[in-house]
């Protein structure tokens with residue numbers, strides 16, 4: 147899963163990226179996209195590792211991109227932003243970072259601090275970038291549909307779809323709101339429209355705003371996760387060892403790490419949950435879409451397991467923790483044998499039975 151951190155100049159993306167990845171902070175003015183693998187924290191895996199003592203524990207990971215800040219206030223900045231936007235069309239989702247922290251040492255975008263306006267500007271620019279792509283495609287298709295080629299019927303359908311998408315964007319609606327069928331989704335898949343992707347919003351707050359809640363009103367759909375992070379503080383915390391970090395967090399009243407918030411917002415925006423396998427001395431978490439059935443979950447682990455699927459021996463992590471041991475769990479009848487169509491739940495610990 148690939149996630150891009152996007153935002154206006156100096157909103158704190160690189161600082162957030164550094165605290166998530168443990169890497170250094172990209173210098174201000176950098177023009178290249180940085181990439182890092184972020185481990186998904188999961189307390190359940192720590193507990194299971196303690197219990198089963200496997201040789202290896204494998205966390206899920208998120209591939210994270212730090213995209214240089216956009217500056218739409220001049221032509222040079224707009225050109226640079228457009229180039230960067232076209233480089234991230236294959237990512238799975240966007241985390242839009244907006245600045246809310248006050249600091250006279252860091253110049254504010256458009257000379258004033260205004261997270262609501264900044265988010266609106268960012269989203270408008272993403273719409274414009276998609277509009278440009280739609281317009282180019284329409285221009286090409288309009289020529290193509292008149293030719294009696296094998297693809298003529300498909301070209302006509304695609305032209306109709308793009309015309310609908312253009313109308314949506316002109317009404318300031320994201321592409322995602324205009325897609326109605328799987329066939330439509332398939333037709334535009336390779337174009338990578340940014341406003342078709344799930345988003346989360348990360349508000350970068352000051353140290354005195356840790357408790358602040360941000361409401362973007364109707365500008366942000368209720369389904370979009372909005373999180374607050376104090377990037378500067380998180381970066382400092384990331385430099386400490388685990389014990390001192392825990393002390394500082396307790397002192398500051400921080401109950402959830404920036405990494406935890408960030409990962410949860412991504413899982414929520416993408417509709418992901420995790421199941422866990424404990425096999426051949428390895429404990430591993432597997433992210434899947436909510437609603438995935440057992441046989442497809444098996445396919446994530448190995449195509450052979452999917453093909454030879456017999457049953458999914460399943461229990462929930464919470465129940466194991468509650469009963470204290472697998473033996474007690476079994477005695478309580480909490481270990482289930484599920485079939486192919488069982489809808490996998492978050493925190494299921496699954497042992498797939500299969501033959502090949």
Ligand SMILES: Nc1nc2c(ncn2[C@@H]2O[C@H](COP(=O)(O)OP(=O)(O)O)[C@@H](O)[C@H]2O)c(=O)[nH]1
Pocket residue numbers: 153154155156157158159160161162172173174214215247248249252350351352353375376377378379
């Ligand atoms: N006071 C304060 N400064 C911050 C915070 N986050 C970032 N900064 C500063 O803002 C500037 C821009 O941050 P950076 O992460 O490079 O922003 P980017 O352009 O979005 O990547 C740097 O000088 C940071 O030290 C924060 O939470 N509080």
Ligand SMILES: [Mg+2]
Pocket residue numbers: 159160161172173174213214215
């Ligand atoms: Mg940066």
